[in-house]
Amino acid sequence: MSSAPLARRPLGAWGPSPDASPGVGRRRLFRYGAAGATALLTAGPLAGCASPAGSSGPSSLKVWDLFQGGDGMLMDEMIAAVSRGADGFHVDRTILDWGPSYYTKLAMSAAGGRASDVAVMHLSRLAGYAPGGLLDPFDLDLLAEYGVTEKDFAPAVWKRAQHAGTVYAIPLDVHPFIVFYDKDVAHKAGLLDPSGRLAPMGSPEALLDAGKQLAKATGHSGILFGHVTDTAQSWRQFLALYAQTGASFTLPDGGPPKIDVEAAVKVVTFMKQLFDGRTNPNNLDYNGAMAAFMDGRGGMIMAGEWELPTFRKSGIKNLGAAPFPKIFDRPAVYADSHSFVLPHQDDPDPARRREAHRYVAEIIKQSLTWASAGHIPAYLPVQARPEYAELDPQSSYAAAAEIAVLDPPNWFAGAGGNFQNRMCQPLQSALLGNTSAEKAVRQMVREADTLLRQPNPVA
């Protein structure tokens, strides 16, 4: 480098040149500054557009999911399985943190029209996405080519995968809210049938009594349930029991919510009786209840089946699991389903879309791997395989999928949504003894009504 260019500064050089007057320097500075800023602004989005393709190859299928920890590793295993061989997939997987923020990100990426090729969504959230055009429908003929059809799914689940008669989701699993129990303790408490499984309950009194017997057997507590500061747990339990009464809970747009107040009060009253703070503690948070069960300070815990790996690792010798006990008129369990969706793309490439369909079909056929974490495979041919029947305790609650009750469909309801949180607040108060069952139910109705009166932002 010679020093010549320094003597005669190039026109675009930053900063005032030594011979220029301050005024000219400033003006020039702002002019180039503005030009620079404009360049930055226009180049930014373009660069953002190009980089993902460049980093992972143009043919790789972009997949978003919310599976971390054990579930995440299983999903890795399944992806590895479908990626082998000549017609294997190149999958560019993005794992996002589960919760409200996941659904915000999914909505924003779909609203922008440049979403991933495939994403995972809780089936209970479909009503917030499909009507607003945030999801693209599945081509059932294409799926059938790859061996996946309607008859491969339980009707209750398949129905929820649709909006206005069109299929927007392909379920991977059903994950119900169930009970885990220590078989030794349950045996001591006399709750097992001759085959060594939890005997049916059949009435509220039977469950109350079971709590007492289990408490006696452990010397501490009977049934554990962590709900304090949790945004879903109480609702899961409430909805299961409420559905067992045979009453319906619907959220028609514009309100008012259709809730059988009498049945709801009956359920909350029972929940208060069950978790009276004596035989069954009423003040546990999620982690506290988990810890207490693993410590042997309770004989049974009401939890999601997804906690199976955690309980297994804790060293409980004889872990049992069963669908949520039927204590009212008809069997019902609260459940949700991890499903695959096609987030909306403004201009989808037909070949990629085809690949997306093939990917979904192939991955759900791998759901035996998925079942090892406790989830019930939604794809019935996998459920029917003898290997699944051998999975214990998973197969003992597979029936839960047939009596699964999901959140009432509306844009704000579903997993990680505002609605569950709002329903949990009065329920928590009631369980803690801060309010009566009647007042809690009245507040739930009021909260649901408030949400229904809001303009629907996705319709």
Next chain:
Amino acid sequence: MTTTAPAGATAPPHASEAPPEPRRRRSLTGGGALFVLPFLVFFGLFLVWPVVQGLWMSLTDASLTLHDPEFVGLANYAEAFGDPDVWSSLGNTVVFTLISCVPLVVMALVMALLVHSGLVGQWVWRLAYFAPYLLPVTVVTLIWTWLYQPDIGFGNQLLTSLGLDPVGWLSDESVAMWSVAALTVWWTVGFNFLLYLSALQSLPVTFDEAAALDGAGAWRRLWSVTLPQLRHTTVLVAMLQVLASLKVFDQIYILTKGGPNGSTRPILEYVYDVGFTGYRLGYASAVSYVFFALVIVVSVVQLRFFRQEG
């Protein structure tokens, strides 16, 4: 603005001295602007523009999802003023600010005075008081979630070992906000402590010595010499603290999600809920502008109050 302030401040005494003026001005518009430019660009892009955009959004029914926003005038504001959740969460924010600011200022002062008074092992105290401030919010919240755990937590273990009834730290609607405030004080008091300590260390010792020679006792010197000299620091600490407490969000969001029964939900969580889980950006913007107005009113009142005091 900040670059012209010193020039303006020093201008009157030097008004008659012509030569220094041009030189100063040239250095400000040339080199100074160049240094400030990157900041101005980012300030404009990421603060001014969003603020303007947010104001516009608050007048529309903008949603995070597809449809094009329509102008709705002041409808969002009308809704916000009639929304009981806005008022309850605003109330929670104010309650939190009141119960957190007093201990955060008073305890910081007491801690700084203790350390400054020549306590043995000063560095241990300084570290102990300041260390929690270095922890990320998630870690702090995790620690306190276990301390507040109803069954096996330290808090209730301590109470029951003393023969007292356990407390629903996070589950009792009348206690939860105090629990949040206690966590916040433990976590952030170290920063105010540091501000006070550095102010104390920079105070001239001559006044104190003179007062001592005149026969003033320790308390007398504290009240009549030290504290008045700390007035500016107190104003600064109190103002920063009120603003920080008003914008409380993260520890509550992680600790209680606003529960039990909405009793700890601050206004910012409501804005978050409405905007990001409810997708209603327009309405969320309107609520945040209502809050913005409140913050400005509080700041102005505070400024007036302290000016009068000064």
